[in-house]
Amino acid sequence: MIYPVTVFGDPVLRKKAVPVTKDFKDLKGFIQNMFDTMYSSDGVGLAAPQVGQAIRVFVLDTTTDEEGEPAGIVKAFINPEILEKYGDEWVMNEGCLSLPEIREDVLRPESVRIKYLDEDFKIREEIYNGFTARVIQHEYDHLEGIMFVDYLNPLKKRILKSKLIAISKGKVIPKYRIKIPGSKSN
Numbered sequence: 001m002i003y004p005v006t007v008f009g010d011p012v013l014r015k016k017a018v019p020v021t022k023d024f025k026d027l028k029g030f031i032q033n034m035f036d037t038m039y040s041s042d043g044v045g046l047a048a049p050q051v052g053q054a055i056r057v058f059v060l061d062t063t064t065d066e067e068g069e070p071a072g073i074v075k076a077f078i079n080p081e082i083l084e085k086y087g088d089e090w091v092m093n094e095g096c097l098s099l100p101e102i103r104e105d106v107l108r109p110e111s112v113r114i115k116y117l118d119e120d121f122k123i124r125e126e127i128y129n130g131f132t133a134r135v136i137q138h139e140y141d142h143l144e145g146i147m148f149v150d151y152l153n154p155l156k157k158r159i160l161k162s163k164l165i166a167i168s169k170g171k172v173i174p175k176y177r178i179k180i181p182g183s184k185s186n
Ligand code: NI
Pocket: 095, 096, 097, 098, 138, 139, 142
């Protein structure tokens, strides 16, 4: 099942997401739907608040980054905790399904050490670098209510303001289904 994607202006994107408990109904099904939604909108990552759920889950597939070194991963992260960010900061022009038609340069550290639960609620701790570490940081931010436009300097924010207002009013037509902020359905 493909969910509509929440966009800038939707309060769920500004909430601090809460941990998932074992009794969450059909978590595996929810995660599968998140993957389906991500793939159908050509995303490399998707966080639960982007499908209207303020819970601590995100999925990613960084294998499409053909020049990526090291190779990417396909994975769901449940209740993740970034334990450490380190290495030189590097810049990449980022996009976000919740910010259609906006791309901006964002600086992020090279590596992350992350602890999380896998789909069987087993604790994992891993290190990621490069593009995968970047996507992890971007998706993790969504669980904290942060979007990449928050990192821009005041001048860039001012330039983007009208675009952001347009998005929040649903005056944007991406190739995937969105939920217009304030609307009951999509
Ligand atoms: Ni995003």
